[in-house]
Amino acid sequence: MSSRLRHASWGKIGLVAIVVLYIVWSLAPVAIAFLFSFNAGYSRSTWQGFSMQWWTGSKSVFNLPIYTDAIRHSLLLAVLAVIITVPLGVSLSIFLSRWRGITARPASFLATVPLVVPELVLALALFFLVTKVNLPVVTLGTSGQVVGQVTFILPLVIVITIGRLSSIPTGYEEAAQDLGASPPQSFRLVLVPLLQPAILASAIVAFAVSIDDFVITQYMSSTSSTQSVPMLIYTATRGGATPALNAMATIMAVTTIVIAAVGFALYRLLARREQITDVPAPAPALAVSREGAL
Amino acid sequence: MAGGHIQITDLSRSYGDVLAVNHIDLEMVPGEFFSMLGPSGCGKTTTLRMIAGFEDPDSGQILLDGVDIRHTPPHKRPVNTVFQAYMIFPHLDVYENVAFGLRRQRVGKDELRRRVGAALELVQLEALAKRKPSQLSGGQQQRVALARALVLEPAVLLLDEPLGALDAKLRHQLQDELKTLQQTVGITFVYVTHDQEEALTMSDRIAVMSHGAVEQIGTPREVYDEPTTEFVADFLGISNLLSAQAVSGVPGECLLRVGEFLLTARGGETAARGQVKCVVRPERVNLEPAGATGHNRVPGTVERLVYLGSATRAIVRLDTGQTLQSLIPSDGQPVAFEEGIAVQLELPADALRVVKGGGGAAAPQAEHVLGDQLEGAADA
Numbered sequence: 064m065s066s067r068l069r070h071a072s073w074g075k076i077g078l079v080a081i082v083v084l085y086i087v088w089s090l091a092p093v094a095i096a097f098l099f100s101f102n103a104g105y106s107r108s109t110w111q112g113f114s115m116q117w118w119t120g121s122k123s124v125f126n127l128p129i130y131t132d133a134i135r136h137s138l139l140l141a142v143l144a145v146i147i148t149v150p151l152g153v154s155l156s157i158f159l160s161r162w163r164g165i166t167a168r169p170a171s172f173l174a175t176v177p178l179v180v181p182e183l184v185l186a187l188a189l190f191f192l193v194t195k196v197n198l199p200v201v202t203l204g205t206s207g208q209v210v211g212q213v214t215f216i217l218p219l220v221i222v223i224t225i226g227r228l229s230s231i232p233t234g235y236e237e238a239a240q241d242l243g244a245s246p247p248q249s250f251r252l253v254l255v256p257l258l259q260p261a262i263l264a265s266a267i268v269a270f271a272v273s274i275d276d277f278v279i280t281q282y283m284s285s286t287s288s289t290q291s292v293p294m295l296i297y298t299a300t301r302g303g304a305t306p307a308l309n310a311m312a313t314i315m316a317v318t319t320i321v322i323a324a325v326g327f328a329l330y331r332l333l334a335r336r337e338q339i340t341d342v343p344a345p346a347p348a349l350a351v352s353r354e355g356a357l
Numbered sequence: 358m359a360g361g362h363i364q365i366t367d368l369s370r371s372y373g374d375v376l377a378v379n380h381i382d383l384e385m386v387p388g389e390f391f392s393m394l395g396p397s398g399c400g401k402t403t404t405l406r407m408i409a410g411f412e413d414p415d416s417g418q419i420l421l422d423g424v425d426i427r428h429t430p431p432h433k434r435p436v437n438t439v440f441q442a443y444m445i446f447p448h449l450d451v452y453e454n455v456a457f458g459l460r461r462q463r464v465g466k467d468e469l470r471r472r473v474g475a476a477l478e479l480v481q482l483e484a485l486a487k488r489k490p491s492q493l494s495g496g497q498q499q500r501v502a503l504a505r506a507l508v509l510e511p512a513v514l515l516l517d518e519p520l521g522a523l524d525a526k527l528r529h530q531l532q533d534e535l536k537t538l539q540q541t542v543g544i545t546f547v548y549v550t551h552d553q554e555e556a557l558t559m560s561d562r563i564a565v566m567s568h569g570a571v572e573q574i575g576t577p578r579e580v581y582d583e584p585t586t587e588f589v590a591d592f593l594g595i596s597n598l599l600s601a602q603a604v605s606g607v608p609g610e611c612l613l614r615v616g617e618f619l620l621t622a623r624g625g626e627t628a629a630r631g632q633v634k635c636v637v638r639p640e641r642v643n644l645e646p647a648g649a650t651g652h653n654r655v656p657g658t659v660e661r662l663v664y665l666g667s668a669t670r671a672i673v674r675l676d677t678g679q680t681l682q683s684l685i686p687s688d689g690q691p692v693a694f695e696e697g698i699a700v701q702l703e704l705p706a707d708a709l710r711v712v713k714g715g716g717g718a719a720a721p722q723a724e725h726v727l728g729d730q731l732e733g734a735a736d737a
Contacts, residue, residue: 237409238440240430243458243509244457244461245430249432257447
């Protein structure tokens with residue numbers, strides 16, 4: 064018994080070590096980048112003393128139009144991605160999960176195809192579509208970038224929302240209709256509130272993925288005004304960038320982390336408030352299919 | 358509240374190859390407590406869901422107060438449902454759950470407050486109006502579900518095993534409350550359950566269902582005391598079935614051959630002849646010491662005695678091989694029988710009912726010449 068205990072504790076120590084190493088490994092570069100944004104010199108690799116010059120003043124990140132424009136553009140793309148993908152993805156998920164038609168399965172599958180297609184392939188395909196086919200509205204530039212990101216992010220929203228939907232018994236919608244709500248009312252008054260955690264999670268994911276996205280955003284860009292932060296970082300690291308770039312990267316990282324943290328806290332709050340799992344017996348719909356099966 | 362008259366004609370519904378509801382006819386009269394009783398898979402829930410509008414019938418008609426509601430969507434039917442798992446909206450508090458239906462009807466502010474208050478009072482939940490469903494016990498959630506449906510003053514209230522998720526003690530308490538509530542509001546209740554005791558204690562009438570068909574409709578006393586089929590007899594209480602050969606009898610009586618003995622039955626299908634099933638309630642089987650004489654007596658051996666508190670159940674193996682149960686009421690003394698001793702069973706002719714459905718599963722246990730049997734009967 065004691066040998067088993069010793070065994071277990073060795074395993075535990077090993078696991079803890081791996082976790083700690085992983086955290087250090089993934090956070091160290093961020094910490095180093097953050098640190099060098101306070102470098103007194105121009106180097107992004109040699110420490111030359113502490114300075115706030117890249118955060119305030121004429122050389123700072125906030126005083127370089129190319130940097131501030133990129134930040135503004137990245138935030139614009141992220142906000143647009145959230146505004147478009149979340150309502151669209153949630154509606155599609157409700158339709159796909161509550162729709163009992165014969166095409167429901169193939170449709171659910173097709174909706175998640177962009178998830179498994181390599182992003183580069185998707186980007187090339189979209190690039191071809193936009194440049195060779197004269198689409199209305201969608202052109203290279205902001206509109207193309209938004210459409211590209213939406214295509215890429217929508218399946219993520221659908222996967223998150225359908226997961227939550229499958230844990231909500233159809234009995235709630237039936238109860239709403241039983242009490243006089245029309246089907247659209249039962250969606251709006253019952254299903255959407257119950258989906259709140261999934262909606263929030265989708266918004267966080269959409270925002271984070273959009274902010275991070277490089278391939279599609281790059282392919283669908285046009286002029287320098289449509290340069291996003293990842294694009295700027297990618298090009299700037301090759302040229303002579305100052306530690307202001309580190310400051311910019313830090314701003315983006317902190318923004319994403321703060322939004323994710325706030326969202327996660329809200330999610331916990333919403334999920335705890337509702338507790339669908341508290342239902343004591345199977346849903347009537349399940350009971351019926353069971354009856355039918357017997 | 359007048360109305361609440363349901364007439365179901367030739368109603369059918371199948372899922373794939375399974376005929377869940379097989380051409381049934383039912384009628385629920387205004388203000389009655391009507392139960393659909395049967396095992397899972399008998400079609401009771403499907404029938405209820407067709408009345409509510411959640412399932413489309415394949416054929417047949419559902420009339421509510423003379424109006425065909427088959428093509429009316431659920432949210433426009435004047436019926437409300439108490440669901441098996443309650444389906445209280447988790448994001449709304451008790452008050453808003455109860456107000457949900459009234460808000461859809463756009464009733465005025467004052468009327469809304471008054472009616473929600475009255476409904477909460479009816480189910481004794483006024484104090485919990487601001488609670489969230491996750492803060493309620495199962496019994497309280499059940500009351501919210503009731504209040505939420507009753508506040509709309511439906512013509513018919515449909516209840517889908519509403520007590521199924523509760524523990525036994527609470528279930529008994531709520532059975533009484535439900536019955537009282539139904540009498541107070543006077544609404545037609547259509548109640549689905551697989552619990553025979555629940556159906557017997559609350560219902561005005563019961564439809565016993567099996568395999569998508571209605572086996573028998575009647576008052577609790579009728580279905581319990583006068584089952585017309587083997588299934589009903591079996592499902593309502595302990596199956597005390599005796600395989601017998603119906604040999605002869607004057608009208609209103611039937612002479613049954615059980616092994617070497619002859620019994621007179623005065624209940625059920627006394628005109629039947631040949632292989633039949635005969636049902637007798639355990640509480641009407643009298644246990645006597647071996648050697649007791651008289652009509653309608655068969656010998657056997659006490660196989661097992663089970664003390665139930667208010668009574669003792671004796672499982673007796675007849676000399677023919679079949680077993681019968683006898684319920685001996687407790688009188689404060691230990692029962693006068695022990696396991697393994699020989700006894701005489703008295704089966705009163707009035708308590709023996711010949712029922713349909715006695716298909717040749719059980720062959721006669723022993724073959725004797727007719728003379729032996731007559732002799733046995735004369736002995737008895």
